[in-house]
Amino acid sequence: MTTVLVLNGPNLSRLGSREPDVYGSQDLDTLRTVLVADAADRATIEVRQTDDEGQLIHWLHEAVDSSTPVILNPAAFTHYSYGLRDAAAMVTKAGIPLIEVHISNPHARETFRHTSVISGVATGVIAGFGFDSYRLALKAVIGLN
Ligand code: DQA
16 A cells, blocks of 8 residues: 655644644644544654654655655745755655645745745645645645555
8 A cells, every 4th residue: 555654843842832823723633633534544654743843854854765655744944945855856756746745834924934945846835725736745645656
């Protein structure tokens, strides 16, 4: 069965308590439960989170080496991490889907959030639908495989 890596960047471990007006009141465990249910017997879901840019980059290398599709919420790294962009490019240049997701709609927020250095190398981008951003990305990934 296909594995889908669901990678989350800095501060997303605090989902549920962090700015619930922006990110909702559900936590990462709930996200995992929802995605596992959506995937049913079509994919194995592996949800991970780190505050560490290097760790996120290593996980993308792992995705390349194992040909594993990725759903990536790069969080604040979205806006400035060229290292993460280069790693994401390795994934998509290898022909592996990488969907960038955001819970909020960064374009409706502060100006610094309007730039994503990841989008240009992502397979696609889904933002602004709360946890449903991940669910839509999973649909795309499963549909693409
Ligand atoms: C986010 C949006 C980013 O601007 C922010 O830094 C995050 C979360 C989102 O999911 O809406 O941490 O990626």
